[in-house]
Amino acid sequence: xxxxxxxxxxxxxxxxxxxxxxxxxxxxxxxxxxxxxxxxxxxxxxxxxxxxxxxxxxxxxxxxxxxxxxxxxxxxxxxxxxxxxxxxxxxxxxxxxxxxxxxxxxxxxxxxxxxxxxxxxxxxxxxxxxxxxxxxxxxxxxxxxxxxxxxxxxxxxxxxxxxxxxxxxxxxxxxxxxxxxxxxxxxxxxxxxxxxxxxxxxxxxxxxxxxxxxxxxxxxxxxxxxxxxxxxxxxxxxxxxxxxxxxxxxxxxxxxxxxxxxxxxxxxxxxxxxxxxxxxxxxxxxxxxxxxxxxxxxxxxxxxxxxxxxxxxxxxxxxxxxxxxxxxxxxxxx
Ligand code: AMP
Ligand code: TRP
Numbered sequence: 335x336x337x338x339x340x341x342x343x344x345x346x347x348x349x350x351x352x353x354x355x356x357x358x359x360x361x362x363x364x365x366x367x368x369x370x371x372x373x374x375x376x377x378x379x380x381x382x383x384x385x386x387x388x389x390x391x392x393x394x395x396x397x398x399x400x401x402x403x404x405x406x407x408x409x410x411x412x413x414x415x416x417x418x419x420x421x422x423x424x425x426x427x428x429x430x431x432x433x434x435x436x437x438x439x440x441x442x443x444x445x446x447x448x449x450x451x452x453x454x455x456x457x458x459x460x461x462x463x464x465x466x467x468x469x470x471x472x473x474x475x476x477x478x479x480x481x482x483x484x485x486x487x488x489x490x491x492x493x494x495x496x497x498x499x500x501x502x503x504x505x506x507x508x509x510x511x512x513x514x515x516x517x518x519x520x521x522x523x524x525x526x527x528x529x530x531x532x533x534x535x536x537x538x539x540x541x542x543x544x545x546x547x548x549x550x551x552x553x554x555x556x557x558x559x560x561x562x563x564x565x566x567x568x569x570x571x572x573x574x575x576x577x578x579x580x581x582x583x584x585x586x587x588x589x590x591x592x593x594x595x596x597x598x599x600x601x602x603x604x605x606x607x608x609x610x611x612x613x614x615x616x617x618x619x620x621x622x623x624x625x626x627x628x629x630x631x632x633x634x635x636x637x638x639x640x641x642x643x644x645x646x647x648x649x650x651x652x653x654x655x656x657x658x659x660x661x662x663x664x665x666x667x668x
Contacts, residue, residue: 340479342368342515345377345419345472348396349386349537352549353403355617356525356535359588360484364517366408368482374414375476375649376404378642381419381426382469385462386454401638403548406628417645419472424653428471429464431660432497435504436467440493446486453538470494474509475653482515485524486534505663509656523584528562531577549625552618559614560607570601570609579606586613589620 344365346357353362368374378400383393397418404416419425441447444466451458461468466489473481473494481491491514498509525535529544539545543558550558564578572583572594587594601609631638661668 337373339371339373341476341510342372342374342480342482343377343473343476343478343512344375344482345379345382346400347379347383348393348400349383349388350547351392351396351399352547353400354525354535354537355546355548355585358407358548359523359525359585361482362404362407362409363588364482368515369410369413372480374409375478376409376414376416377419377472377649378404378417379419379472382465385459385465386450387457398635398638399632401642402628402631405631405638405641406624407548408624411641411644415645415648416641417649418642421642421646422475422649422653424475424650424657425468425471427657428475428653428660429468431664432467432471432474432501433464435497435501436464436470436493440496441466444489444493446490466490466493467497470497473512474498475656476649477510477652477656478512479510480515481512482517488514501660501663508659508663523588525585526577526581528558528578528581531563531581546617548621549628550621552622555618555621556611556614559617560610562610564606564610568605570604570606571598579609582610582613586616589616 342365344361346353346361365374365376378397380393380397383396401416401418405411409416441463447463447465450462454462469487469490470493473491474497481494483491491512495511495513498511502508502511527533527535527539527541527544528546529539529541533539535545537545537547543561546555546558559582562578562582564582565576567576570579570583572580583594583597586592587597590597592600601612658668
């Protein structure tokens with residue numbers, strides 16, 4: 335705990351030039367609500383991103399852009415620690431040590447490793463394999479109490495807990511054992527692809543119309559929603575089997591703040607065309623001020639630099655304390 339507040343840590347990889355609407359509604363938008371109640375640390379996890387081949391100039395651009403997107407979405411640099419993972423060398427340092435406390439059998443079970451190595455058979459590198467250990471280091475360095483992550487990251491968080499517990503048992507209490515942060519109500523809902531509404535909305539969607547990006551132009555957002563796959567009925571309601579409509583209702587209710595029931599009532603007796611247009615416009619309207627703030631921030635590189643420099647200093651001083659403790663415990667001369 336820092337200042338009696340529980341510590342929250344989370345991060346997103348800078349692996350594209352814009353986060354998706356899924357990242358925003360499932361993660362960033364909820365982080366904004368946590369910043370007063372918790373001591374929050376949000377990282378742009380560039381070291382995770384290189385487990386997949388990145389073009390260097392593009393990675394640099396994406397990293398700065400993701401920091402600007404954090405701020406544009408409402409994360410306050412005065413209230414939170416925001417930093418770039420590779421600026422704090424303790425992530426790599428602790429990760430090595432924790433590698434020696436992680437079993438290959440545990441890593442072999444990680445479903446993300448299996449998925450990603452299938453997707454990139456030409457580059458199944460050791461970093462991709464030990465990625466969950468780096469993620470455990472990210473979390474454990476800051477004595478994190480709570481980690482807001484989506485369902486896809488639960489397995490990695492479980493591993494971080496197991497590693498922390500194992501180390502604590504061997505060497506006496508060293509790490510806080512982190513819990514998953516479960517958002518209130520239906521916040522953090524999983525947003526599905528507009529084209530394949532049974533699959534998660536993801537930047538790697540094979541159909542570019544399946545995914546909305548935070549920085550998409552309003553006309554592109556509206557076009558993508560208009561083309562969203564729905565069903566052959568004509569009733570706007572939330573019901574099992576209506577994956578496309580259910581997803582649009584979730585999106586609409588999250589961006590407008592209305593409940594799904596209110597949304598359904600609003601569109602009773604109206605066609606899918608009308609409904610889709612309203613959803614597209616609501617999303618575009620919701621993202622407009624965020625995009626404006628983003629454009630301003632990207633014109634102010636000095637400010638962004640001041641944020642990540644200050645963030646790295648604060649993160650460094652916490653991380654260094656943990657690593658010193660760990661080094662002593664394992665028997666390094668310090
Ligand atoms: P990723 O881009 O997969 O690294 O995810 C970064 C964060 O965004 C994680 O907390 C994910 O759980 C969340 N996230 C990614 N895609 C979605 C989605 N379609 N719906 C909800 N949350 C998502
Ligand atoms: N692995 C996470 C993802 O792909 C990103 C991440 C890295 C993370 N380190 C973290 C999330 C620590 C939470 C805490 O989404």
